[in-house]
Amino acid sequence: MPMRPEERPLPGKAAAGAGQDRGRLATAALIGALLVSACAELNGPRAPAPAPVVNPAAASSIVLGDYVQLLQRLLQAPPAEQAEIVAAAQREYDSAPTPSRELKLALILGTPGHPAADLPRAQGLLRELMANPEMLLPGERALAFLELSQIDDHLTLETENRTLQADAARADKERVANANHRLQTEMDENARLRKELEEARAKLDAIANIERSLNERKPANAGHQP
Numbered sequence: 001m002p003m004r005p006e007e008r009p010l011p012g013k014a015a016a017g018a019g020q021d022r023g024r025l026a027t028a029a030l031i032g033a034l035l036v037s038a039c040a041e042l043n044g045p046r047a048p049a050p051a052p053v054v055n056p057a058a059a060s061s062i063v064l065g066d067y068v069q070l071l072q073r074l075l076q077a078p079p080a081e082q083a084e085i086v087a088a089a090q091r092e093y094d095s096a097p098t099p100s101r102e103l104k105l106a107l108i109l110g111t112p113g114h115p116a117a118d119l120p121r122a123q124g125l126l127r128e129l130m131a132n133p134e135m136l137l138p139g140e141r142a143l144a145f146l147e148l149s150q151i152d153d154h155l156t157l158e159t160e161n162r163t164l165q166a167d168a169a170r171a172d173k174e175r176v177a178n179a180n181h182r183l184q185t186e187m188d189e190n191a192r193l194r195k196e197l198e199e200a201r202a203k204l205d206a207i208a209n210i211e212r213s214l215n216e217r218k219p220a221n222a223g224h225q226p
Contacts (some may be wrong), residue, residue, distance in 0.1 A: 057138070057139075059137055064139045067103075067104065070085070070104070074114060075111065079114075086108055086109075086116040089101070089105045089108050090105060099136050102128065103125075103126075105125060106147070107147060109122040110126070110147055110151050119151050119155055122151055123148065123152065126147060129144050
């Protein structure tokens with residue numbers, strides 16, 4: 001059925017209606033964006049990504065490998081490089097005395113075969129570490145325990161060896177002193193006997209002189225009769 005003229009929309013009103021529709025759409029879009037932003041603020045910031053999981057066994061294996069390579073390089077290096085390795089480990093420990101750096105320095109000082117080896121100091125560092133073993137990785141704790149045990153045994157043997165040497169030297173000294181005392185006693189006894197012998201000889205000589213003098217006088221007295 002054809003629309004009557006009075007029922008047809010005017011061109012101006014149609015344009016105005018279209019504009020109003022576009023305005024309502026823009027307003028709805030803005031409100032939606034504000035709602036999304038408000039929801040994001042209410043929910044708070046996103047949680048940080050979880051930290052990567054560290055395998056203690058794998059970390060210990062890597063660290064122990066580094067220690068072994070360092071000690072191998074220390075023993076195979078010339079003296080100048082050995083001194084530099086020791087100095088570098090000391091500088092690292094002085095700048096930041098972490099448990100790992102303390103263990104590294106202790107292992108270097110506790111390894112014989114280079115001029116800077118210092119077993120008593122290494123022993124002290126390792127005892128400090130074993131007082132708080134939880135600060136080390138499991139592999140580092142095991143290595144520190146084994147190294148400390150070896151150093152303790154080595155120093156104990158050295159102490160016992162020095163004691164035995166001192167005892168042997170003292171015993172030798174006592175034997176020499178006793179031998180010298182006996183020798184001096186025998187020499188003094190010989191000197192006393194020699195003196196007594198000389199005195200006895202002197203007495204015998206005196207008696208012999210007296211007898212000779214008496215014998216010389218007898219013929220002269222025998223010719224005179226009373």
